[in-house]
Amino acid sequence: MSHKITLLYDRIRVEEKELINAAEKRGVHLKAVDAKALHVVASDLQADKELFGDVILERCISFFRGLYLTAVLESKGITVINNFETANICGNKLLTTLALAKAGVPTPKTVIAFTPEEAEKALEELGYPAVIKPVFGSWGRLVAPLRDREMAQYILEHRAEMGSPLHQIYYIQEMVERPPRDIRTIVVGDELVAAIYRYAPPNEWRTNIARGGKAEPCPVTPELEELVLKAAKAVGGGVLGVDVLESPRGLLVNEVNSTVEFRGAMSASKIDIPGKIVDYALEKARR
């Protein structure tokens, strides 16, 4: 097979190693390119096909680095997984919420404000407890439960004190009455390939595996599958982690992750997720 697939990374995690191994098993060499060691011309359309091949698996940990490299490489006619549109939506919790709402996918009620004062008003309307999230960010970083008005006031004051304009976008959600777990599903193309429960670790409300959350297998019901595939389509499709909450009013899609970490899902579900991803990339390369 002569199709060239490039793995664009900024740190080789377990996931990237698994992708390289899965490719090798298929007789494909996944060329790993360090995004930190690149500079690319943006003002013309010439592509370095030698360097980047036909299809790129973009796996940068730094969101903006991965996103903007995707933009440049796509403009040069290279296929990137995930594509810019999807990565741009999924990396931004507000754009994700809007895409889901437009597609009729149920989500937690979400309000956006741009000052701490308006965020407090939004919270009064949503009621306590509620949740605040940074619009950009991974692993639950700075995601916080706001138990009452006082806790909200102090968290908002800390956010306001942070320098970046990105921290002045206040993304506020109802706190969904869920069990101490959520459902992380992995979607590759049109297929829901794995689903796990993620249980919050002791003394922690967040369920992220990176925070010590424990993974267990989760049965895939038709309801879950339909919802998750609809959500994946709503954000433009690709290789995605769709997070689902079990709420009193049914399943809700909480977030959709591009550049998904699948280590926990792989070991809990015993599914060959990296193999599925490599097959998907090969299929794209063939077209």
Place this chain on the structure above:
Amino acid sequence: MSHKITLLYDRIRVEEKELINAAEKRGVHLKAVDAKALHVVASDLQADKELFGDVILERCISFFRGLYLTAVLESKGITVINNFETANICGNKLLTTLALAKAGVPTPKTVIAFTPEEAEKALEELGYPAVIKPVFGSWGRLVAPLRDREMAQYILEHRAEMGSPLHQIYYIQEMVERPPRDIRTIVVGDELVAAIYRYAPPNEWRTNIARGGKAEPCPVTPELEELVLKAAKAVGGGVLGVDVLESPRGLLVNEVNSTVEFRGAMSASKIDIPGKIVDYALEKARR
């Protein structure tokens, strides 16, 4: 006339006052809404038509505030000028460069990197002097000429020291051999409505009016008009400030500004720019 137009602002500058006056002359009330005093539900499609009317002129100084309010309001079916796509491209110098390149609009040669080390390599290739710009930002803030390797080294070190991930996107350009001026044009829909020269103030390389740049009328040649309208179309159209450089290899489009400040262009060109913008908004409202 019963069409409702809303002016969404976060500070009333000269430009916003002029827009309100221009609307009044046309018998239209431009309802001014302070974006800092808003919180909006993002997870449903219901629109507060009473508050936002049919068409919104988005004029926030804070780029992210304006952009994300546009995203939310558009998802609710409200027409926003400029639309999300255009605002998203123009607020990001890299996406602007890519859109111009794809449309075949000549621009300064531009390279993107994500570490100071790669930025230095890009600079060696481009040669000195060169220019560094933040991907996000107005009024020439942190735009700097890099006269030689040493100056580049120290500016890059300062950039690297800044906390935000947005400052770790290194957008590097050739320094165009231009006269100590550029051409700022104002586009409204399909029309180039005004063009001025902006002369850099004494002891300053940047031409921004906000930095003391002086405005003088600039004749609109067919070449300029064609280029500028092509650039405007490339980024999605709307009300735009298209900046053009007179280079040895002809005119180059340097930047395209959404939420354009037109004070200088208005007084130098004697053109009723706010009137043109209000007419454009009314036309959109009628559709």
Place this chain on the structure above:
Amino acid sequence: MSHKITLLYDRIRVEEKELINAAEKRGVHLKAVDAKALHVVASDLQADKELFGDVILERCISFFRGLYLTAVLESKGITVINNFETANICGNKLLTTLALAKAGVPTPKTVIAFTPEEAEKALEELGYPAVIKPVFGSWGRLVAPLRDREMAQYILEHRAEMGSPLHQIYYIQEMVERPPRDIRTIVVGDELVAAIYRYAPPNEWRTNIARGGKAEPCPVTPELEELVLKAAKAVGGGVLGVDVLESPRGLLVNEVNSTVEFRGAMSASKIDIPGKIVDYALEKARR
């Protein structure tokens, strides 16, 4: 009278106006010098006596600006109120605590740590609720009550995310069981000149006047006076705001403020605080 007193400011607040008026009543011209419009040679001992006079009342809002100007001017032989030592201790809550402890002045129990993990351990030992404060900062900014382990965890995570090394100094205190007020006293030299109660505004735990706290007169008991003068002496004396908490184990000194805002104390106590300060400065000038 020919002694020259200079008021060094960066913004003229009510307090600075009152100081100027009080000086005028005494036939003294208080020359106001804007610290933002100064640059001073640090590497020699020559003083611009014309500009700075004999005594400087340092009233900068920016702590570091005021502190380092004080250092430079003192090194040139100019008397500054407050002197560098006092300003340095009072502007730093940790150094204040150490100075009070060394002098045997009772204070809230205070622990220092340099990572969120150690701060959590300190909190477990102190027990909840507790208080976290930035080592530098005014008006109660970023001072937060930590009601329980969860609130502590999220506030610490937000602090850790802030860029400056100054935010990585975790100053943790027991929460003193006090009425919803504290006692703000004003000390000038060897005299406690005014005392007020500061009542926390509705929906706020902090008592700072700048946050809407209400001032009421507070009787000066011998116990209060002795404690406050001891605290003032412990930090080096001068013009100070000494804050006292009424705890179950008696009065505790909570903070000592240099460059004190005395507006609230002045109106609640009817004491001519600015007059006392000007008299103190004149006395220093005479020596």
Place this chain on the structure above:
Amino acid sequence: MSHKITLLYDRIRVEEKELINAAEKRGVHLKAVDAKALHVVASDLQADKELFGDVILERCISFFRGLYLTAVLESKGITVINNFETANICGNKLLTTLALAKAGVPTPKTVIAFTPEEAEKALEELGYPAVIKPVFGSWGRLVAPLRDREMAQYILEHRAEMGSPLHQIYYIQEMVERPPRDIRTIVVGDELVAAIYRYAPPNEWRTNIARGGKAEPCPVTPELEELVLKAAKAVGGGVLGVDVLESPRGLLVNEVNSTVEFRGAMSASKIDIPGKIVDYALEKARR
């Protein structure tokens, strides 16, 4: 020998390993305590002698962490090398300049300002080229040569954009006409124990070893020794790195470093610097 010496560190570098070895050779166990894993009560004077011993060698890389731990431990009666006063002066380039000036030690001409505008005025007076330094910081980080007015303007703009108030202290120096080297001397107590030349690496103006500067032995003249010991005494003495510039008007003291990195000086001079430091600590412990 039963005196207890504690090495307080936050990362074990070559220097810390050498100190531990040097102590072992002297039959002394240097107990290494990780400052990141400490929290200490600041509000009382009780000392954990078991943990901290009689004398502490404070070797934290984080300046504020080391400084404030020193303050707390000293207040508990523990001897810290260097003491708080010395560490506080040497960690702050402005306080160092003032201490040297007061002691009559020649230094580069230095001006302090608190806004970019005043910094520019100071630069016009000093003339170009000049040097800007952060008041806090090691390894030459953000120290920059300002070759001309334009470079100064852009570096100042970048500094102003940085969030921390510490970056708003503008410490500006004449650029001393020196060879492409400086002299780094190591002082331990009353003795100048080693002197090296540090040569700036290619394409770099700074001479810091951490930036690739090369060390070579430097002869100790009586003039050098007298100057360096006077400088060490001016800042309070201890274990210090005194940096000297060879200027047309004679030797100038440029900086004095507490928590000095002596790796380069040790290998170039063949002097047993860690042994000298341990002996000094033992002597302090005996008193």
